[in-house]
Amino acid sequence: MTAARIVFPPLSYVGWGALEHLVPEVKRLGAKHILVITDPALEKIGLVEQVTSPLRQEGYSVHVYTDVVPEPPLETGEKAVAFVRDGEFDLVIGVGGGSAMDLAKLAAVLAVHEGSVADYLNLTGTRTLEKKGLPKILIPTTSGTGSEVTNISVLSLETTKDVVTHDYLLADVAIVDPQLTVSVPPRVTAATGIDALTHAVEAYVSVNASPTSDGLAIAAMRLISRSLRKAVENGTDKQARTDMANGSYLAGLAFFNAGVAGVHALAYPLGGQFHIAHGESNAVLLPYVMGYIRQSCTKRMADILNALGGNSSFWSEEEASYRCVEELERIVADVGIPKTLGGFGIPESALESLTKDATQQKRLLARSPMPLLESDIRAIYQAAFAGTIMEPNKG
Numbered sequence: 565m566t567a568a569r570i571v572f573p574p575l576s577y578v579g580w581g582a583l584e585h586l587v588p589e590v591k592r593l594g595a596k597h598i599l600v601i602t603d604p605a606l607e608k609i610g611l612v613e614q615v616t617s618p619l620r621q622e623g624y625s626v627h628v629y630t631d632v633v634p635e636p637p638l639e640t641g642e643k644a645v646a647f648v649r650d651g652e653f654d655l656v657i658g659v660g661g662g663s664a665m666d667l668a669k670l671a672a673v674l675a676v677h678e679g680s681v682a683d684y685l686n687l688t689g690t691r692t693l694e695k696k697g698l699p700k701i702l703i704p705t706t707s708g709t710g711s712e713v714t715n716i717s718v719l720s721l722e723t724t725k726d727v728v729t730h731d732y733l734l735a736d737v738a739i740v741d742p743q744l745t746v747s748v749p750p751r752v753t754a755a756t757g758i759d760a761l762t763h764a765v766e767a768y769v770s771v772n773a774s775p776t777s778d779g780l781a782i783a784a785m786r787l788i789s790r791s792l793r794k795a796v797e798n799g800t801d802k803q804a805r806t807d808m809a810n811g812s813y814l815a816g817l818a819f820f821n822a823g824v825a826g827v828h829a830l831a832y833p834l835g836g837q838f839h840i841a842h843g844e845s846n847a848v849l850l851p852y853v854m855g856y857i858r859q860s861c862t863k864r865m866a867d868i869l870n871a872l873g874g875n876s877s878f879w880s881e882e883e884a885s886y887r888c889v890e891e892l893e894r895i896v897a898d899v900g901i902p903k904t905l906g907g908f909g910i911p912e913s914a915l916e917s918l919t920k921d922a923t924q925q926k927r928l929l930a931r932s933p934m935p936l937l938e939s940d941i942r943a944i945y946q947a948a949f950a951g952t953i954m955e956p957n958k959g
């Protein structure tokens with residue numbers, strides 16, 4: 565037996581109105597000069613002001629940095645790091661989706677290190693992080709990425725993605741306030757929500773799952789499955805938004821401690837090669853990957869069916885696991901995500917390049933309950949082009 569390594573960020577506020585804890589926490593951290601890293605669209609709609617106004621009223625100097633793009637490329641990370649190194653900041657606040665929060669973590673830590681971001685990449689880097697860096701507060705404005713609780717910063721490379729990861733990247737404080745997600749449009753609510761669901765599902769079947777991550781993942785699946793459709797249909801549904809914020813937070817903790825696997829590994833090249841948003845890449849692939857690996861984890865798939873609102877006791881474990889895949893397909897379809905890769909305009913001629921890039925994601929693939937070799941990955945992409953769930957022995 566091996567002991568599970570469990571890491572949580574030191575402090576979180578989760579729930580409607582959580583943002584009121586921002587000023588007291590900034591005070592506690594002893595900051596004076598604050599850098600807010602955020603998405604330009606969020607500044608435009610006035611959302612960032614909800615964070616900056618109370619701070620400015622208290623006399624803090626606040627600089628808002630908006631050179632943030634979705635699925636940020638390495639150069640965007642290098643620029644953010646250069647900016648924070650040039651400034652005299654003593655606190656970094658990330659406000660936004662995964663991109664803004666990932667850049668905030670990265671900039672806060674690399675502010676006190678030498679070298680480029682590329683030097684610290686997981687796959688190709690040569691340097692190790694040695695200091696915690698500036699304190700950081702992370703404030704998600706979507707319910708999905710879980711970035712506020714993880715120690716990972718994801719960066720896009722030419723055709724795929726890599727990460728900088730270390731516990732130094734963990735937030736000092738995570739503030740998860742569903743009120744900030746009310747204006748998120750339906751398509752983004754759907755994609756980020758399925759991303760959160762994918763985190764919980766992949767954590768639950770991960771080879772690194774533990775009783776702790778299992779509890780987090782199951783609780784996340786219950787909240788997300790009962791509320792995602794409602795949040796997509798009516799963004800102002802307070803209960804649905806609150807469930808999604810809690811579900812996304814729990815799913816983040818689950819996957820941070822157990823890892824994500826095949827869905828994310830195959831999704832990364834869709835982002836890298838075709839700029840499909842992270843949540844949508846996962847959403848389209850979720851039923852295909854889970855259908856393919858189903859036979860390696862039927863008991864766990866039956867548990868997932870129950871967490872999604874089904875009842876596995878009506879069926880054999882095998883049958884319940886099939887129904888679990890069907891339920892995942894149904895949720896993805898109900899929130900309006902295209903069913904096939906063709907639905908995103910991805911040509912079938914991309915099959916080999918997608919397969920090649922996905923095989924590079926060894927860190928993720930290693931957590932799959934069923935080993936996914938190159939031929940398996942190709943078969944899953946083929947299934948996702950064809951719109952048919954396949955199994956290895958039928959493929």
Ligand SMILES: [Fe+2]
Nearest residue numbers: 709759763828
């Ligand atoms: Fe994700």
